[in-house]
Amino acid sequence: MSPIKLLVLAILLYLGYRLLTGGKKKDKAERPAAPTEQDDAPIVDVLVEDPVCHKLVPKQQAIRLQHKENIVYFCSEVCCNRFVSQEGEKE
Ligand SMILES: [Zn+2]
Known part of the structure; x- marks a missing residue:
């Protein structure tokens, strides 16, 4: 295997890793926001x-x-x- 192919493989693995971890973060960001505690009845x-x-x-x-x-x-x-x-x- 030539060094260039190894480098490309490493980059692909890195990108795949980025997609996996980045995708999880995006899912968290797209979750509906937790209800705010501002709807408490005013005293x-x-x-x-x-x-x-x-x-x-x-x-x-x-x-x-x-x-x-x-x-x-x-x-x-x-x-x-x-x-x-x-x-x-x-x-
Ligand atoms: Zn008084």
Whole structure:
């Protein structure tokens, strides 16, 4: 076998190898994209009124206090403590 034929054979083998591996990569690229995680429902934030300073606070961030039958929401622990002490004075 002449060296040129060997070289051609090597190139053909290399090209065949490239086609095999390259073909697999192309198949992966043509797969449908994974569903994005952007279709999560947006968090609907409800505003609740702080009974101490009457500020409107997003419910998710508000300080919660179980008060008798109701849950009361506060903008901060300061307002919560003030509310508790005010309720204590009433009784
Ligand atoms: Zn407040």
